[in-house]
Amino acid sequence: MNAREDGPPEAPAADDGTRVPPDVWDLTLYVAGQTPKSVVALTNLRRICEEHLEGRYQIHVVDLLKDPGLARAHQIVAIPTLVRGIPQPLRKIIGDLSATERVLVGLDVRRQDG
Amino acid sequence: MADRGEISTGKERTGRSPVSTRRTDLQVADLRRRLEEAEETIRAIRAGEVDAFVMTTAGRDDVFALEIAADPYRRLVENMQQGAVTLGPDGAVLFCNQRFAEMLQVPAMEVFGRRLQSYLMESDWALWGALEREAIERGAAHGEIVLEPPRASPVPVHVALAPFGRGAVGMSVMVTDLSDQKRHEAVLAAETLSKSILEQAADAIVVCDAAGMIIRTSHVAEELCGRNAMLLPFDSVFPLAVSGGGPIDAPTQRVSLREVLEGKTVRGLEVLLRREDGGPAHLLMSAAPLKQDRRTVGCVVTLTDITDQKAAERLLRESDRKKDEFLAVLGHELRNALGPVRNANQILDRADAGEDDLRAARAMLDRQVTHMTRLIDDLLDVSRIAQGKILLRKELFDIGALVRTVAADHRSLLEAGDLRLELSVSGEPIWTAGDPVRISQVVGNLLQNAAKFTDPGGRVTVSAEPAGDSVLVEVRDTGIGMSPEVAASAFDFFSQSESSRDRSRGGLGLGLALARGLVELHGGHLRADSEGPGLGSRFTVRLPLDRRVDATSPRGHRPGLRRAALRILIVEDNQDMAESLGILLRLEGHRVETARTGAAGVELARKLRPDVVLCDLGLPGGMDGYSVAARLRADPITCRTHLVALSGYADEDARSRAVKAGFDQHLSKPVSLETIDEVLAHVVPN
Numbered sequence: 001m002n003a004r005e006d007g008p009p010e011a012p013a014a015d016d017g018t019r020v021p022p023d024v025w026d027l028t029l030y031v032a033g034q035t036p037k038s039v040v041a042l043t044n045l046r047r048i049c050e051e052h053l054e055g056r057y058q059i060h061v062v063d064l065l066k067d068p069g070l071a072r073a074h075q076i077v078a079i080p081t082l083v084r085g086i087p088q089p090l091r092k093i094i095g096d097l098s099a100t101e102r103v104l105v106g107l108d109v110r111r112q113d114g
Numbered sequence: 115m116a117d118r119g120e121i122s123t124g125k126e127r128t129g130r131s132p133v134s135t136r137r138t139d140l141q142v143a144d145l146r147r148r149l150e151e152a153e154e155t156i157r158a159i160r161a162g163e164v165d166a167f168v169m170t171t172a173g174r175d176d177v178f179a180l181e182i183a184a185d186p187y188r189r190l191v192e193n194m195q196q197g198a199v200t201l202g203p204d205g206a207v208l209f210c211n212q213r214f215a216e217m218l219q220v221p222a223m224e225v226f227g228r229r230l231q232s233y234l235m236e237s238d239w240a241l242w243g244a245l246e247r248e249a250i251e252r253g254a255a256h257g258e259i260v261l262e263p264p265r266a267s268p269v270p271v272h273v274a275l276a277p278f279g280r281g282a283v284g285m286s287v288m289v290t291d292l293s294d295q296k297r298h299e300a301v302l303a304a305e306t307l308s309k310s311i312l313e314q315a316a317d318a319i320v321v322c323d324a325a326g327m328i329i330r331t332s333h334v335a336e337e338l339c340g341r342n343a344m345l346l347p348f349d350s351v352f353p354l355a356v357s358g359g360g361p362i363d364a365p366t367q368r369v370s371l372r373e374v375l376e377g378k379t380v381r382g383l384e385v386l387l388r389r390e391d392g393g394p395a396h397l398l399m400s401a402a403p404l405k406q407d408r409r410t411v412g413c414v415v416t417l418t419d420i421t422d423q424k425a426a427e428r429l430l431r432e433s434d435r436k437k438d439e440f441l442a443v444l445g446h447e448l449r450n451a452l453g454p455v456r457n458a459n460q461i462l463d464r465a466d467a468g469e470d471d472l473r474a475a476r477a478m479l480d481r482q483v484t485h486m487t488r489l490i491d492d493l494l495d496v497s498r499i500a501q502g503k504i505l506l507r508k509e510l511f512d513i514g515a516l517v518r519t520v521a522a523d524h525r526s527l528l529e530a531g532d533l534r535l536e537l538s539v540s541g542e543p544i545w546t547a548g549d550p551v552r553i554s555q556v557v558g559n560l561l562q563n564a565a566k567f568t569d570p571g572g573r574v575t576v577s578a579e580p581a582g583d584s585v586l587v588e589v590r591d592t593g594i595g596m597s598p599e600v601a602a603s604a605f606d607f608f609s610q611s612e613s614s615r616d617r618s619r620g621g622l623g624l625g626l627a628l629a630r631g632l633v634e635l636h637g638g639h640l641r642a643d644s645e646g647p648g649l650g651s652r653f654t655v656r657l658p659l660d661r662r663v664d665a666t667s668p669r670g671h672r673p674g675l676r677r678a679a680l681r682i683l684i685v686e687d688n689q690d691m692a693e694s695l696g697i698l699l700r701l702e703g704h705r706v707e708t709a710r711t712g713a714a715g716v717e718l719a720r721k722l723r724p725d726v727v728l729c730d731l732g733l734p735g736g737m738d739g740y741s742v743a744a745r746l747r748a749d750p751i752t753c754r755t756h757l758v759a760l761s762g763y764a765d766e767d768a769r770s771r772a773v774k775a776g777f778d779q780h781l782s783k784p785v786s787l788e789t790i791d792e793v794l795a796h797v798v799p800n
Contacts, residue, residue, distance in 0.1 A: 031223070032166035032177045036188075039226050041163075043208050046227025050206075061223050064168060068175040071168040078155050079166035079177065089147075094155045095163025106154075 025049075025057040025107075026086035032079045033065040037096045041080035044097035052109050084108075197271075197289030203279075205229045205246075214289055219266040230287070235260040235268060249275035250283055258292065270296050318397075318417040322348050324410055326371045338417065340390060348415065357384035357396065374401045374413045387417075396421040440623070447489060451482045458482075487784060492624045495555075499631035503765045504552075506635055511550045512543035513585055513657070517578040520557040527562070532570035538577035544585050546659050552632045553657075556640075559625035560589040560653050567651065568593030580659065584638075587655040595651055596644040604642045605630040626653075633657065680799055683724040684708045685715030685742060686760070687734050695728070698787050704794070712737030716745045719752050725799045727752075728790075731761040731772065740775035747776035756797045760785060 029045055031038035042061060049057045062070050064079060074083045074092070084091040084107055093106040103109075158164045166179040191198050197214030199207055207225050215222035218233055225233075234242055238259040248255035256274040263269065270292040277283045311332075312319055318335035320343075322328055328343045328351060336342065343351040354369035369385050380401040387395040398418040403410045461467050461475035498504045517539050528535045557576075564574045572592040579586055596604060605626050626642075633640040638657035644650065682704050686692040692708045699706045707722055709715035712733045719727055727746065731739035739759055746752040759772040759780045772780040779793060 032179050034222060035165045035179050037163060037165040039209055042223060043202070043206060043227040047202070047204065047206050050227075063223070064166075064175075064177045065179075068168060068177050071175050071177075076168050078158060078164040079168065079179075080164070092151055092154065094151075095158030095161060098163065 023056070024086065025053055025084065026060075027057060028060040028062055028074070028083045028085060030062050030064055030071065030074070030076045030079055030081045030083070033063060035079070038080045040096040040098060041082070044100070044103070045082060048097065048100055048103055048109075052104065082107075197287075197291075199230060199287040199289060200278075201230055201285040201287065203284055205231060205285075208284065217261060217269050217271070217289065217291055218263040220264060233261055233263065235262045245273065245275055246285065249285060250277050253277065261289075269293055318419070320348060320352070320415045320417070321404070321412060322371060322375075322415065323412040324375060326375060329412065334419075335417065338387070338395065338419065352415075352417070353388050354385040354397070354399065355388075357386050369399065371401070371413060371415070374403055374415070375410060377403050377410060379403070384420075385417075395419055396424040443623075444489075444493075448486065451486045451489075454478050455482050483784075492628055495628050496624050496631070498765060499628065499635070501765075503767075504632075504635060505766060506549040506552060508547050508549055510545055510547050511553075513546050513548075513553065513587065514539045514542070514544045514578050516550055516554060517557055517576060517587060520554050520561065521576050524558065524561040524565070528565050528574055531565050531568070533565060533568055534573045536573060536575040538575060538579075540579060544578060544580050544659075546585055546657060548636050548657065552635070556629045556632050556655060557587060557589070559629040560655075563625050563653070564589055564591040564593065564651070567591065581656075583659050584656050585659055587657070588652060590650065590652045592650045595647045595649040596642065597647055598644075601642045601644050601651075605640070629653075629655075678797075678799055680704045680725040680794060680797060681722060682706045682794075683715065683719055683722060683727045685710075685712065685727065685729040685733065685739070687711065687730060687732075691730075695785075695790075699790070702787075702791065702794075711735040712739070712742045715742050716749075719746055719755065720749065723751060724755060726756045726758060726794060726797050728758050728760055729777075731759055731763075731768075739777075740771070743772070743776035758793060 027045065027049070029042055031042065042059075045059060049059065064071050064076065071077075074081075074090075076083075078094050080094075080096060082093045082097060082103075084093075087108075091107060093103055097103050155164075166177055169176050169178055191211045192213075194211060194213060197217050198209075198211045199214055200209045202208050206227050206229050210222055210225050212222060215225055218225065231239060231242060241257060241259055245255045245257050245259075254274070254276050256272065258270065258272050261269040261271050272290040272292055274288040274290075276286050278286055308330075312330060313333050315332045315334060317332070318338045319330075319332035320328055320335050321330035326348050328346055328348055331339075331343050339351050341351075348371050349368075355367040356369060369383070374380060380399060383399045385397050385399045387397055389395055396419070398420050399415065400418075401413055401415040404412045404414060455478075458475035458478040461471055464471075467475070495504065518537065521535060521537050525535055561574065561576070568574060568591040574592075575588075575590040577586075577588045577590075630640045633655055636657055638655060640653065640655050643652045643654070682699055684692050684695055684699075684706060686695070686708065687710050689710070692710070696706045696708055707718055707724070709718045713735060715727070715729065715733075716737070727742075729739045729742050733739055733742070737745075739761070743757050743759070746755055746757060757777045757779075759775075759777040760783055761768055761772070761780065762783050768782075769780040781789060781793070
């Protein structure tokens with residue numbers, strides 16, 4: 001998947017065509033209690049953020065066991081699922097986030113790394 | 115709304131206008147995104163990265179989690195009392211059980227993925243690093259560190275680390291909460307503290323349970339009861355009675371802990387403790403119930419031993435009583451002396467008194483005045499010794515000769531009491547250094563004491579002999595003797611007042627106290643012995659044979675009295691004193707004038723240019739004796755006049771102050787004519 005080409009026209013764009021990096025990445029991880037994959041996903045997410053987005057992210061953990069209705073907002077089907085709310089556009093990554101490289105590409109983080 | 119409509123219809127079309135083309139692009143992108151999402155979901159499921167699903171049935175969302183094979187272990191770990199944590203190679207928490215999250219008082223989800231170090235006290239980071247290295251090197255490590263929960267107080271924990279995996283090493287950590295144990299240690303420390311308080315406290319401290327059984331005692335408390343009192347009833351270990359309330363064993367006076375255990379507080383109650391050995395101990399008792407949740411669980415009793423203070427108090431009261439008795443005796447003695455004085459005075463006034471009567475009256479006056487003077491001199495000497503204000507004028511003298519002289523002086527006194535005087539002094543001189551006037555006073559006092567306490571027909575023996583580097587002077591009598599108690603207190607001031615039997619013998623009882631004080635001033639020792647009442651007494655003076663005083667300058671060399679007529683000015687506000695002294699001096703052949711104030715004295719002195727001014731120190735009218743002396747010294751007419759101060763004060767301070775003011779000499783009242791004669795003999799007339 002090529003994040004550059006798929007960038008939506010609404011996203012703020014600089015003259016050279018690359019997006020201005022957002023101040024804070026807003027990430028939501030949907031989990032189901034403490035299922036092993038949920039735990040692993042959260043652990044991986046924290047590690048990746050700390051390594052690549054240090055000081056520029058916030059993570060919301062939504063436990064669908066407690067409130068299944070919250071799945072609707074982002075049409076969650078499989079758990080765990082990570083949703084990137086900011087920067088736009090919305091992105092979803094399904095699974096325990098153990099393949100770091102794929103997560104970085106999926107979140108479009110590589111661009112910021114240059 | 116219109117836009118949306120356009121979008122929905124635009125799905126089917128190919129873009130012709132720029133706007134509709136854009137819409138179409140968006141729709142394509144959205145579709146592609148959905149497709150990718152679906153592919154991603156399938157990929158994740160096939161890769162086993164998903165273990166729960168959201169299912170929508172009948173419009174309601176439910177979450178279904180997949181059961182997994184490791185579930186029993188999971189439950190085991192979740193239910194452990196210890197915290198269990200697994201860390202990735204970077205130190206981040208891969209997993210933790212519920213118990214560990216509870217220790218940190220945060221949801222478990224908050225912990226996952228965070229570095230464990232972020233929950234440790236910063237001061238423990240180095241220790242934690244060392245534990246990790248040790249675990250990797252040796253396969254295991256453990257130690258004590260402190261967790262720092264983000265929103266709660268620190269938790270001391272024991273951690274056991276074990277590495278797992280090859281290459282990049284992860285770590286499993288078992289965490290045991292030590293809070294309770296630490297609290298226990300704190301309790302132990304508090305116990306140690308209270309124990310050392312009980313060890314060190316100067317008071318007896320006893321802690322009892324609700325039944326009045328002793329459960330703790332201070333070191334002093336154990337000493338007080340003389341045994342280990344643990345688990346014995348307080349009331350039987352410490353049989354206390356209210357002090358001053360009758361006999362100790364009277365049941366009504368017994369002190370029981372019952373009231374204290376019922377909630378009463380006792381403060382500073384004086385009690386007596388019957389002791390197995392010796393007399394009762396006098397104690398100050400304080401006691402208060404120990405409460406826990408408003409329930410009395412025991413009491414604390416403090417007992418302060420005030421036996422010594424009580425004894426001191428008693429002594430103080432005793433000496434106060436003796437002082438009162440002494441004052442009564444003093445009044446009595448002075449009155450006894452004044453009676454004959456008044457009578458003699460009346461005899462002298464009588465025109466019809468014969469020459470013999472007049473002579474007897476004069477002798478009587480002289481004796482009584484001598485007696486009173488001696489009483490007062492003794493009193494002053496006693497107070498001067500007590501204040502350390504007596505100065506010895508030491509010289510070398512033959513104490514044998516001194517004893518012979520003093521004995522001879524007292525022979526008539528002894529014989530008047532029908533007592534025989536025996537003298538046992540060797541003919542060889544016994545040279546010693548000291549103040550002969552004071553040593554004479556000592557020997558004289560001992561002889562007077564012997565005369566006083568020996569009945570007619572008895573014998574008084576005086577001896578003086580060298581004994582090694584001391585000289586012993588002994589005065590023995592065949593008198594009433596002393597019990598050991600009386601002998602022990604014979605030298606105390608006012609001690610004679612003690613026994614009413616002695617009252618008949620007169621005197622103030624100062625003589626022996628004075629004698630001992632003077633002997634001790636000489637570095638010597640005076641002791642009293644008696645075989646018992648009725649068996650006589652022996653007083654022994656031991657003086658060091660100190661010959662270090664220069665023998666070539668003995669005192670006592672006095673030039674013969676010279677009788678030259680002098681002009682004398684007496685400045686004295688007491689008219690009787692001025693007049694009587696004036697008469698006596700005129701009878702001696704001098705010319706005498708008197709002035710009653712300082713100012714008048716100064717004026718008269720300038721006019722008369724006297725050879726001698728005898729000046730009282732305490733004068734009325736604003737100018738005292740010191741000022742008079744200063745004025746006369748400052749005036750060229752009177753600056754060479756011989757100035758003699760007369761004062762009621764006999765101490766060295768008064769003397770030196772007078773000399774400083776300009777006086778040549780200082781005489782303390784009463785002044786005998788002999789003394790004044792001696793002073794005047796040295797004055798050269800102008």
